[in-house]
Amino acid sequence: MAASVAAMESAPVTSFKERLSGHAARVEQELRRLLDARERAGEIVRPERLLAAMRHGVLNGGKRLRPFLVIESAALFGRSGEDVLAAAAALECVHCYSLIHDDLPAMDDDDLRRGQPTVHKAYDEATAILAGDSLLTLAFDILATESGEAARPPLSPRQRLDLVKGLAVAAGIGGMAGGQALDLAAEKDRPDEAGIIRLQAMKTGALIRYACEAGAILGGATFADRERLAEFGSAIGLAFQLADDLLDLTADAAAMGKATGKDAAAGKGTLPALHGAEWTRQQLKGLVDQAHDLLEPFGAKAAALKQAATFIAERKS
Template sequence: MASSISTFTTRLSEAARIVEAGLQALLSDKAAPGELARPSRLMDAMRYAVLGGGKRLRPFLTIEAARLMGVEGEGPLRAGCAVELLHCYSLVHDDLPSMDDDDLRRGRPTVHRAYDEATAILVGDALQTLAFEVLADPATSSDPAVRSGLVLGLARASGLGGMVGGQLLDLSAEGRYGPAELGEAEVRLLQMMKTGAILSFSVEAGAILGQADAAARRSLVEYGRALGAAFQVADDILDREATPEALGKRTGKDREKGKATLVDLLGLDGAKRECRQLVEKADAALAGFGDKAQILREAVRFVVEREV
């Protein structure tokens, strides 16, 4: 077990390193073919939003799921970078005054504080479109069906039926549009859409790149959904137990706004039990892959045991 954990840690660190380099290349000042120019202020702010922080868990999941399907190299790296660009866009917009109104992200001022609100909006817009550009580029895959599958999958995970829709549900849960009292089913749906959909797609992207058969893809999607749910429950536990200094962002926001989480509904012990059950569910989804999926098994444990 210690050996598998060591291998997981090494692979996660290596993925973070190559993803960081890949993101730096995508966010260079040099205009890409078809672009007229890259405004320097916009590029500075985009790099501020993306580079030098985060565990790069989402691209790691894409890279490892693709490896499980026998695909390595530039394609999984580019797809993982695209997911990370999309994720970073969501953080920039999530921090805006009209959304969560946060001043701190990863231990430093949020983009709208470091620059200004208009720049932050444009940063998010540019990161989102760049993500889809990366997936649509033949450099990601020579197969048009693979590229279109990636674009479709990320659009659905990040759009009205996924992350964006989940953000609207999140705002509604604060009572912005009238009285709101969320039960367990509503909280689970909100979290599945806002956070879980992109995490789940990060895994499914590897299946798409590897042109997995229907059964393998179904298993990876099931694993991704369990991991996404576990991530959010663990996040709610951290929000209750960790300090803002440790997390690098403000804690207790949901409680301040009277918004229920699974920790509120299940209690701390119940939420931790839920995490353990989701780890078991993720493990079960990977059963058909045998020992080849050990890194993905360690990933879901990392998600629930992390301290930041």
């Protein structure tokens, strides 16, 4: 495993999209390994239908943007290898669990995700709930497991604890799950602009912020640099949601691989709906500039992360 990781890391990358797809391929390979049928230590059996539903919710393409941010943020501080790949895969498990649950009839009630039937449509609601639960708990299993990679210094107990704690906070009541609760409440009681920003910082931004700070944790960065990467993550997290809301207004379902226009139909307030498309594009430009400025101390090493900020703001799907 270590040899294949090292070989893929050393392969030349000539463009941002190739770099993104290269990291996505590595993460996909790791997720396939983590979600194979072999029981791990302490497990009794992996139920076939549940495992199939988990794989359906995870191994269905996607840009793997959050893992990309983990990998590239860690690289700023000279860290790569199996521990980084494992942390990236753990975060993607949490992200995919959130999508499975968000798609449920009790939540956003979506039938399509990345151009495929959502998990509750391909299987059933109970299995979808269990698949999400299993992915969430698997993520913490991954972070708590040492890689056994002898060629690199192991993560310290403090680093591993910070990774686990950070993901728990980002995914929980004051982060992503709380943001989803606020999003559901927004269908009945539309929030003001400050409320929308707070909701988005929790539902979408918290995991993106964590992705960037996790890379700094993996790299043994100083507290100041961890804060800088977290602030970078906050900026691009808001940009991600603004771009997503703009696409919900302007893109078609075929391009997005999911239904569009649902926020407006549900009566949810978004910043593009409040201020218009041109205002949103100006805000996106400002967030990209802010993100780039935060990375200036890292010089050329931060080129891929700067490109990621631009890509997030300008994406078409």
